[in-house]
Amino acid sequence: MPKRKDLEKILIIGSGPIIISQACEFDYSGAQACKALKEEGYKVVLLNSNPATIMTDPDLADATYIEPVTVEVLEKIIIKEKPCACLPTLGGQTALNVAFEAAKKGIFKKYNVELIGANEEAIAKAEDRELFKKAMSEAGIDLPRSRTIYSEKEGQDALNFVGLPCVLRPAFTLGGTGGGIAYNIEEYWEILKRGIDLSLIHEVLIEEYLSGWKEFELEVMRDTKDNVVIICSIENFDPMGVHTGDSITVAPIQTLTDVEYQKMRVDAIKAIRAIGVETGGSNVQFAVNPNDGRMVIIEMNPRVSRSSALASKATGFPIAKIAAKLAVGYTLDEVPNDITKETPASF
Amino acid sequence: MRAILFLEDGFTLSGESFGTEGEAAGEVVFNTAMTGYQEILTDPSYKGQIVCMTYPLIGNYGVNIADVESKKLRAEGFIVKEKSKIVSNWRANKPLGDYLRENNVVAIEGLDTRALTRRLRDKGSMKGIISTTDFNAKTLKQKLDKTPSIVGVDLVKEVSCSRAYEWEEDLGIRRLDGVEKQKFSVVAIDCGIKYSILRNLKELVEKVIVVPAKTSLSEILKLKPDGILFSNGPGDPEAVTYVIDTAKDLIGKLRNKELKVAVLGVCLGHQILGIAFGGKAKKLKFGHHGGNHPVKDLETGRIDITSQNHNFVIPPETIPDKELFQTHLNLYDRTPEGSRHKKLPVMSVQFHPESGPGPFDARYIFGEFIKLMK
Numbered sequence: 001m002p003k004r005k006d007l008e009k010i011l012i013i014g015s016g017p018i019i020i021s022q023a024c025e026f027d028y029s030g031a032q033a034c035k036a037l038k039e040e041g042y043k044v045v046l047l048n049s050n051p052a053t054i055m056t057d058p059d060l061a062d063a064t065y066i067e068p069v070t071v072e073v074l075e076k077i078i079i080k081e082k083p084c085a086c087l088p089t090l091g092g093q094t095a096l097n098v099a100f101e102a103a104k105k106g107i108f109k110k111y112n113v114e115l116i117g118a119n120e121e122a123i124a125k126a127e128d129r130e131l132f133k134k135a136m137s138e139a140g141i142d143l144p145r146s147r148t149i150y151s152e153k154e155g156q157d158a159l160n161f162v163g164l165p166c167v168l169r170p171a172f173t174l175g176g177t178g179g180g181i182a183y184n185i186e187e188y189w190e191i192l193k194r195g196i197d198l199s200l201i202h203e204v205l206i207e208e209y210l211s212g213w214k215e216f217e218l219e220v221m222r223d224t225k226d227n228v229v230i231i232c233s234i235e236n237f238d239p240m241g242v243h244t245g246d247s248i249t250v251a252p253i254q255t256l257t258d259v260e261y262q263k264m265r266v267d268a269i270k271a272i273r274a275i276g277v278e279t280g281g282s283n284v285q286f287a288v289n290p291n292d293g294r295m296v297i298i299e300m301n302p303r304v305s306r307s308s309a310l311a312s313k314a315t316g317f318p319i320a321k322i323a324a325k326l327a328v329g330y331t332l333d334e335v336p337n338d339i340t341k342e343t344p345a346s347f
Numbered sequence: 348m349r350a351i352l353f354l355e356d357g358f359t360l361s362g363e364s365f366g367t368e369g370e371a372a373g374e375v376v377f378n379t380a381m382t383g384y385q386e387i388l389t390d391p392s393y394k395g396q397i398v399c400m401t402y403p404l405i406g407n408y409g410v411n412i413a414d415v416e417s418k419k420l421r422a423e424g425f426i427v428k429e430k431s432k433i434v435s436n437w438r439a440n441k442p443l444g445d446y447l448r449e450n451n452v453v454a455i456e457g458l459d460t461r462a463l464t465r466r467l468r469d470k471g472s473m474k475g476i477i478s479t480t481d482f483n484a485k486t487l488k489q490k491l492d493k494t495p496s497i498v499g500v501d502l503v504k505e506v507s508c509s510r511a512y513e514w515e516e517d518l519g520i521r522r523l524d525g526v527e528k529q530k531f532s533v534v535a536i537d538c539g540i541k542y543s544i545l546r547n548l549k550e551l552v553e554k555v556i557v558v559p560a561k562t563s564l565s566e567i568l569k570l571k572p573d574g575i576l577f578s579n580g581p582g583d584p585e586a587v588t589y590v591i592d593t594a595k596d597l598i599g600k601l602r603n604k605e606l607k608v609a610v611l612g613v614c615l616g617h618q619i620l621g622i623a624f625g626g627k628a629k630k631l632k633f634g635h636h637g638g639n640h641p642v643k644d645l646e647t648g649r650i651d652i653t654s655q656n657h658n659f660v661i662p663p664e665t666i667p668d669k670e671l672f673q674t675h676l677n678l679y680d681r682t683p684e685g686s687r688h689k690k691l692p693v694m695s696v697q698f699h700p701e702s703g704p705g706p707f708d709a710r711y712i713f714g715e716f717i718k719l720m721k
Contacts, residue, residue, distance in 0.1 A: 227650065254435075257383075258386060258414065263521075266523055346650060
C-alpha cells in the first residue's frame, strides 16, 4: 500500500523529561519521525516538554509545543491544531501512557483524531498485565509462573505451582507495602500472612522470582501485510534484577544456541501478532533461566524503545524512521533498506 | 601456536591455532550465520570445505551433545575472527576449542575474516590450506595443487551411511507446536543427510528409514515408502551419478504411473532431481552459506528467512521439462530456490527447510511433502 493521502497533519507526542536511562533515545526517535513524516509531505505538530532536545528545534516540526506532556495539554493542542492523526509510539512510555489515557477518555474519538502506530486495543493488551498474560498464553508463549490468592489456605497450592524463590505482591496496601521476596518456606509463609492482612481486599499475587536470569530483547517490526522482521537481537550484560537502563547491552545475542535463539525469534513474532501491533516497531523482552534454559516472555513494548536507538545504530536499520513510514501506510516491502539501498526493508 | 591460512591465489593470513595441530585443505567458503557453529561443523554438506564464520566472536555458548547434524565433525577446517574465551550456556558441556581438538579439526583464529570474506566474494570461492606446521608459501602451494577441487568430485560416498537404519528422534527441544503423527513411511536417501531433516520428518510421520546413497530404487521400493526424500549433501551434484540414476528411474516410473510415491528433494537432493529432469548444474561464484537468505514463495508471495548451504545451482532454463515450474526465488541474487512438477508428486527446495542452524520459517515445506503423500 502506498502512503495514506487522507492524513494531512500528524501530531507526534515526545517523551518529556529525562528519566531512567531515557535521555536522547527518544529525542533520536522523535526527530527521525519528524523528518520522515515531513519528507512524505505531512504537516507535523509536536508536543514535548523538554526544550533540551533536537526534536524541539524550530525547523523540525511545523508547530512545536513545549508544554507538559499531559492529557489536558494534548486535548488543547488537538482543539487548536486539528490534526488528522496522532503518533504516540515514538516518545517512550510517557507518550504511550498519555495517548492511552486520552484514548480511554474518548478524546481522540471526540475530535476525530486517528491513533496511528499502535491502536488503543494493542496498547491495552501490552500494558495491562492481565490482558498481556491472556494474549501470551493464548499464543502459546511461556510466561513467568504466577497465581493470585485470597487466603492463607490457598498458599500451599500456590507455592507448589510457582516454586521458590518467589515475589509476593499484596494488592491495595497502604503505600504499596507488605510485599517481599521469599527464598525459603519460612519467609514465604511470613510474607504471605502479612500480605493477606495488609491487603485491603486480601489479595496477594505470587510470582516466580526471575532475579539472576539472563535478559534478552528483540526489536521487531510488522506491517499491515503481516510481514515481520527481526531488526536486532540484544543481550543484557547484567541479569534480571538490574534495570536494562542501568545495564550494558550487547547486540546481537551472545549466549544462546541457535535452537534457543530461533525459538525466541518465533515467540517474538507470535507476540507482536498477538498484541496486534500492525504498523511499527516493538520491543519484546525475554528472560532465560541460566540453569535449565526455561524461556519466558517478560514484557512487550508496542512502541520504539530505548533499545531501538542502540539497535538502529548497531544494524544501520533506522527503526524510528521506518516505524513512522509504516504508520502512514507504507509496508516493509515498499520501504528501501537503508543499508543495502537496493533491497526492501522486509528482510 | 601460530597457524597460517594460504589461498590458492597466494593470499595469506596469519593467526593462532585453536584446533588440532596439522594441516587441512579444502574449498574455503564463508558462512554468515550468527549462531549455530556446532550444527555447521557437523553438517555433512561441509565435507571438503573450510568454513570461515563472518560473525566475529564464535564459541560463546560452547558445544553440547544435542546440537549436532551428524555423528561427527565434517568441515575440513574452521576459521574465526575470535574464539570466545568464556562459555555461557546451560547446555554447554565443553568449549569449542576442546571439541575441535578432540575431533581432529584444524582451526585458526585471530585473522581478518572480513578481508578474507571480501576476497572470496570478489574472486569467488577458492581452495585454501590451514597449517600449523608449514609456513612456506612454496610448499603450501604445492600441497594445494594436489588437493582436488570440489567440481566433478563425488563427496557423497564419503559421508553417506553404510547400511540402512530406522531413525527415531523427533524435534524434541526444537518443537514449536505439537502435531499428530501421520501413518506414513518415508525413506530418506542419505547423501550426507542432516539430522534436523530426519527430526522434522519423524515429527510428522510414523516411520523414517535412512538408506545409503547407493541404494537402488528397487531396494527402496521394497520398504514400501509413501514418500522418498533426496537429501542434502556435499559437493557437485553431477558427480553423484548413482543417485541421479535412482531419481531418473523413479521419475520414469511415476510418469508411467507404475507407482504412487511423494518425492521431496532438499539442497543437493533438489539439484539431483533437477538433473534427473534434464537440467545442468552450474557452480555459483561463492555459494550461499548462512541463516539469513530471504526466499519468496512465488505462489503466495510469502517471504521466509531461510538457512542455506550450497555451491551449485540448477538454472531453470537448462531443464527441458517445462512442467517442472519454479516455486521459490532467492531475493538476494534472484537464483532459483525451489521447483515442483505440475503432474507428478515431486517437489524440491534449494534452501534448508529444516534450518539447523537458522530460522524455522520454512518448516512448512515438510507439511507440503506430507500433503503430497495423501
